[in-house]
Amino acid sequence: MPEKLDGATRLFPIIGDPIEFVKSPQQLTRGFKLRDYNGLCVPMQVAKADLEPVMQALTLTGNVDGLLVTMPHKVAAFACCATSSDTARLLRCVSVIRRNPDGTWHGDMLDGLAFVKAQTDRGARLKDGRALLVGAGAAGSAIAIALLTAGVRELIIYDADESRATHLKALLSDLDRNRVRVGPADPVGCTLVFNATPMGLAETDPLPVSADLLDSSMFVGDVIAGHGMTPLLKAAQSAGCKTSSGVEMVDAVQEMMLDFFLLGQHSGRST
């Protein structure tokens, strides 16, 4: 058990449904322990329709200092936050929430930042890079914001559903500065190739980009955690590319959540 689990333990529930497969209870709690902090991440199975009363109760519970928000609550939880980061406001969703000094909630979305950190930790050069991003869903949108903030020169967005890519480009208008375009899943000429689709969860999935278009000048990153190496990353390494896996992104998210909860970091300008 956490060395310090007692009446003074501070709680950081993760709310979602289903909840039984989340990893944050063990991972974040281990992180608290490593930082010598008496905190605990506990799972709470909360159905979509029940978010509001549960949020109200957690707001009233004095030793709940933060929340992790997962499916299906990421969008609805944004509305429960009095303040939020620029990224959260742009995406209108949150993955983590902490207390403001007055007890209200401040929300943030750390997935994109964590993805970027995982890439740079493994040697990717984002500034002035030319990036292909495959996948314009929730993860892809967060990553696109983080890539533009990190200074990529060009961002090509591809999604099998082109309207999603177009919608994401529109969402990015404030950050765009003529850097974003919707294009095909063609990595040729790119220095950065990122997968933000579910492709690769199964070994038999098709690759999000053609393996024979990869070359060693490209850095390839993937959001898929699971087993670490996806077919895309295997193909990339065969082509001589440096890579970063979803497992490294998950590790980065854990550290960023600890910084967010304990140090008040990662929130940019707040409103």
Place this chain on the structure above:
Amino acid sequence: MPEKLDGATRLFPIIGDPIEFVKSPQQLTRGFKLRDYNGLCVPMQVAKADLEPVMQALTLTGNVDGLLVTMPHKVAAFACCATSSDTARLLRCVSVIRRNPDGTWHGDMLDGLAFVKAQTDRGARLKDGRALLVGAGAAGSAIAIALLTAGVRELIIYDADESRATHLKALLSDLDRNRVRVGPADPVGCTLVFNATPMGLAETDPLPVSADLLDSSMFVGDVIAGHGMTPLLKAAQSAGCKTSSGVEMVDAVQEMMLDFFLLGQHSGRST
């Protein structure tokens, strides 16, 4: 951390205010672990006025299987229970709550049963005994019910506030069968002497009964946990009495809570 803390962990919050000094998070969680059960007792600091929305939210949270209720919620939480034990209904308060099959709550009050178990485990003979009970508050009331249920022949209740003793006698009318009377704090002629007052929390407290009236024919039990040996128990042991301390009662409560939550025990007839 609990070996199994993960998304599938079942929660048993203890709700109260203040909450930081409760011992159940570590003790009950250790008990779950010893029984190889993936359960966790977490503290929740909930102010008196906020019980209702918090109970509503915990009812909606799918992996909350039970609750421990401490000050100031024991009376109000009774009203949140769809069903309860005879003891809880008599006292109109609960210390533990678990789910009924339909998701509603079933409440119980285990303190009296645990006190009785602590006495018999240490060799007290309750059946046909003559008991002096000092203290007719919440703990004393629960103990009185448990003593009568265990078959004592006579129960003399003393409280410095005589109206509390009289009120408790009236409360016990269904169990009384001419066994209960309000009397002085005089152990002479009793085989069982029990303290259910706070006297003994401080070393300098006066004794709840005169030490020179104790003799070796008496079994002496105390609800005060804290340091284990109270001045009363020291005096009793000097007089040759067998004794049981509040620490043993607390241990018994822990085991009974595990049985209550995991095995559905300790509820007598339910309504």
